Amino acid sequence: MAHYALIALGANIGDPRSNIAEAIRRLRELFAVEKVSSLYKTRAVGGPDGQPDYLNAVARIVPHGPPSSTIGTLLKIELDMGRLRNERWGPRIIDLDLLDQDGILHDSFKIKLPHPRMHERAFVLYPLAEIEPQWRHPTMKLTALELAENLAEEDRAVMLGREDPP
Numbered sequence: 174m175a176h177y178a179l180i181a182l183g184a185n186i187g188d189p190r191s192n193i194a195e196a197i198r199r200l201r202e203l204f205a206v207e208k209v210s211s212l213y214k215t216r217a218v219g220g221p222d223g224q225p226d227y228l229n230a231v232a233r234i235v236p237h238g239p240p241s242s243t244i245g246t247l248l249k250i251e252l253d254m255g256r257l258r259n260e261r262w263g264p265r266i267i268d269l270d271l272l273d274q275d276g277i278l279h280d281s282f283k284i285k286l287p288h289p290r291m292h293e294r295a296f297v298l299y300p301l302a303e304i305e306p307q308w309r310h311p312t313m314k315l316t317a318l319e320l321a322e323n324l325a326e327e328d329r330a331v332m333l334g335r336e337d338p339p
Contacts, residue, residue, distance in 0.1 A: 178236040179272040189228040194339035205235040210300035214333040231300040
């Protein structure tokens, strides 16, 4: 079976569409990128009030090593693109989160897989369900589509629209 990793992408400062397109370009330089979802416009969740809306997407890539290697590469891309980590859930030029890699369960200070809040986030589940509707959460055993359909109305309310992929 082919190895996979699911990456959530998000941006809400600078030019979010261009930032996500640049992050995908950089991912393509380093990995085989198999799929990329449409862009989803969402309200900011958590963090300071008054943040600009986000653009979000999900990509499926073929990783080269363990999750720690994948996360290291994602953090380097963020840093090289100018991401600053000044404030939890604050505005960001780019955010790359490893959602799942090969269904591995991992819980350490640096890595939690699957991503611990992905099942609560419409801005992750909608683009994930678009490209991988039958992907199954490693612990909850529900598909991406089922998780998206099970979201509460208030969690769905962050979704503002969908655009063509970058």
